[in-house]
Amino acid sequence: MPVQLIHQRFRSFITQLGEISQLLMESIGSFRHQRPSWKDFLYQLQFIGVKSQSVVITTGAATGMVLCAQTFLQFHKVKMDTATGAVVSIGMSSELGPVLAALMLTGRVGASMTAELGTMKVTEQIDALRTLAAHPVDTLVVPRFLALLASAPLLTAESVVVGIVSSWWVGVNLLGIDSAYYLVNMTRYTDPPDVLTGLIKSLVFGAIIAVVSCYKGLTCQGGAEGVGKATTEAVVVASISILIINFFLTLFLSRLFYS
Template structure:
């Protein structure tokens, strides 16, 4: 590789890095603006309730299905691992801790991202390309207050509730496999869980679900709000929102888990 080619390569890497920093800064300012409008009246309660229904109640079916089969598969795999060590009695705590601390918040957030986050990005993106957002601005109305703030608050309410449902269904899915199919004692399953699962574990899952709610609503609203014009732009924004949110959920889960461990 010649010196000129190396220079072009380094310049390209530098331009991409600076572009990424600019995008991150833009996203951060967007989030700060949205959070700031939460504490400025008037607040749109009707829109908030609509978004809670959209993110929460309409996602219950997918959460129930995902939670039940996650608990069942987890119990099945953990049981055969514990049996090699003669520790089948620890199946309950193993399933509960895995779901409450990790799988519940993460899988719930990923499911809601795929179902509600993508639709949210597409909805705001269509409003952008049809100039409805520009119309709000021309009427001296803050589009962030109407389109972004209710979604962030709704996510802060809906995500912990959906995660709680996921945890409960997942634990009972593990109960069905461990007790009804594999013959473990029902008392052993729940008594050991009571001994080893603490409120700190539940708080960790709660903190994660709250942070994931902010990430998903923030990224999806941002991608839709600044989408490029045309149907192709909306499609790219929706894909980018789902992928970015999913990756950030997994990355943030690691860092949050390393702090709250």
């Protein structure tokens, strides 16, 4: 029966992809029917944006320092020590910053969103919302979607800046790279499109986290076990989607900016 199983899995995958796309379109289309609630948006912005800072800063700093050390160790062999700053800066701005910040947000924010909406689903709170003539997308999805769209680029920028500063500190104080050369090479080789690439990616990743997490929460079934399963699936699906889409975004944006 493996063919049947593959067919079933493929069908389920296509159905979910369709439903996630539909949720995305409904979230965008929601503005025609209902103005988003400022109160809910600000609450989500505080939860997603403000409270995720420690996680994102730590990730950025750790990544910047490790990347600096590894790059230096390799470049030192060919006497290119001062190019370390450029590699770290471009890597952090366009790839590692947005991807790692998005993965951390998936774990911290996406999981929490799915668990919250999933619990609301299994305790009939979402049905209650519907009986009160409130659309779940307008009330629950849109504030989270907007808050993630606003927070993800800012958190990514924060992560990138912290990563670059910490790599500079490691490079200059622990590895003995000359500060002036480090900074000059970094600014010479890092172009605005590198930074823009990272910010565009973070915007797309924010949308993915919001839509996948909300979808998994809203379609959660069963009791506590169902909520747990939906939360795990949300983190896995969002993380894998981010990694795969990152590759295509890299190709697309590099063509857009450098061709």
